[in-house]
Amino acid sequence: MARTLILDPSRQALAGRMSAARAQTDELFSILQPRALYERPIPERHRLIFYLGHLEAFDWNLIARRAFGIEPFHAAFDKLFAFGIDPIGGGLPDEPASDWPDAAAVRSYNQRVRAIVDECLAGGRAPLEGADLETTFHMAIEHRLMHAETLAYLFHQLPLDTKIPAAGAPVPVLAGAPRLREAPIPEGDATLGRSREEPGFGWDNEFEELRVRVPAFSIDSHKVTNGRFLDFMRDGGYERRDLWSDAAWEWKNREGVKHPQFWLERDGAWLYRGMFAETPLPLDAPVYASHAEASAFARWSGRALPTEPQFHRAAFGTPEGGEREYPWGSEAPSAKHGNFDLSRWDPTPIGAFPAGDSAFGVSELVGNGWEWTSSVFGPFPGFRPHPDYEGYSANFFDGEHFVQKGGSPRTAACMLRRSFRNWFQPHYRYVYAGFRTAGPQS
Numbered sequence: 001m002a003r004t005l006i007l008d009p010s011r012q013a014l015a016g017r018m019s020a021a022r023a024q025t026d027e028l029f030s031i032l033q034p035r036a037l038y039e040r041p042i043p044e045r046h047r048l049i050f051y052l053g054h055l056e057a058f059d060w061n062l063i064a065r066r067a068f069g070i071e072p073f074h075a076a077f078d079k080l081f082a083f084g085i086d087p088i089g090g091g092l093p094d095e096p097a098s099d100w101p102d103a104a105a106v107r108s109y110n111q112r113v114r115a116i117v118d119e120c121l122a123g124g125r126a127p128l129e130g131a132d133l134e135t136t137f138h139m140a141i142e143h144r145l146m147h148a149e150t151l152a153y154l155f156h157q158l159p160l161d162t163k164i165p166a167a168g169a170p171v172p173v174l175a176g177a178p179r180l181r182e183a184p185i186p187e188g189d190a191t192l193g194r195s196r197e198e199p200g201f202g203w204d205n206e207f208e209e210l211r212v213r214v215p216a217f218s219i220d221s222h223k224v225t226n227g228r229f230l231d232f233m234r235d236g237g238y239e240r241r242d243l244w245s246d247a248a249w250e251w252k253n254r255e256g257v258k259h260p261q262f263w264l265e266r267d268g269a270w271l272y273r274g275m276f277a278e279t280p281l282p283l284d285a286p287v288y289a290s291h292a293e294a295s296a297f298a299r300w301s302g303r304a305l306p307t308e309p310q311f312h313r314a315a316f317g318t319p320e321g322g323e324r325e326y327p328w329g330s331e332a333p334s335a336k337h338g339n340f341d342l343s344r345w346d347p348t349p350i351g352a353f354p355a356g357d358s359a360f361g362v363s364e365l366v367g368n369g370w371e372w373t374s375s376v377f378g379p380f381p382g383f384r385p386h387p388d389y390e391g392y393s394a395n396f397f398d399g400e401h402f403v404q405k406g407g408s409p410r411t412a413a414c415m416l417r418r419s420f421r422n423w424f425q426p427h428y429r430y431v432y433a434g435f436r437t438a439g440p441q442s
């Protein structure tokens, strides 16, 4: 007789979220022609087949093995697919595709992992004593959704004929060009991070809460567009030594970087390399660029990238002195607030979602592209690595990564929370990340 499982509501909600997250990553893999699975679209990263196994191996190692103590059925895959690569220094990976297992074997491993993880989620297996299941399941879900984004930008770099176009939400049409200005932000407090008493899930680097006094400053009302970045390029921005740090200049010359990664020059015209098509460069959409390129632009314009506290102040502060949960208030993120939650594959024109403006009238601080800050990624006072994922953040507290805030078209809504932080190396060009500039008030 089949056993009837009684699910408590939070377990049921987590099971629902897990299956929605799996649907997202399954859908993502379905845009690949089968041959593309063994490609390595970004030289510093694994071949794509790794990620097909990684999502399930991560769930296996975290949930089945660590929280439930279940014996492995495929220890070799659990290990092979356990960890990705952060491209720090050293040589590039160069193993042949033939080193990797057959996709069918990986898919069958995945299926079996899912069945066991589902039993764990449904209460059909007994966890080990002391297991914090709520946190474990949240970690697995957000880990998967983060990969739904990082995989999208990996797939973005593939040749177009290796992808099967998928639909996205329509691009909103603007009544007119938005008015660009430098929004004045008065002196006030910004709350970074979150308290351990606050309900809900957070990654280790989001703790503890940190209140920071931020002096008055001004910030661009909108993200820097491809059009403005083109002005920088036409003004010789990539050739002016004074705009680049020593490390950035050396990197730019060594790699031959002459324009943003998402741009393409053909017959004297600039094109945008979209997920499924090349289009004339959308001058009114945010530029996606590396931290090094963003910093050079900021210097060229006589300004700087905002710090992490400045970003918080512009996004969540209010003229009355309080702070908001989201730039627009406390309403849960929805389609009217911005271009996020995996509803589109590419950026939309700036200013298309006025309902998402912050209390200071600053546009799109969440969605349509992460935003680089000038803040080096580091722990807040009281930081403790999570014992189930020790290296999640701590491996990157090396002074070589910068904080990004906000979110991109491919960022799931749950990670748009105020305390969420993203981080990358300054020369990494593939992320859906742009920027805006900040400076003194005029």
Ligand SMILES: [Fe+2]
Pocket: 054, 058, 084, 143, 147
């Ligand atoms: Fe991962």
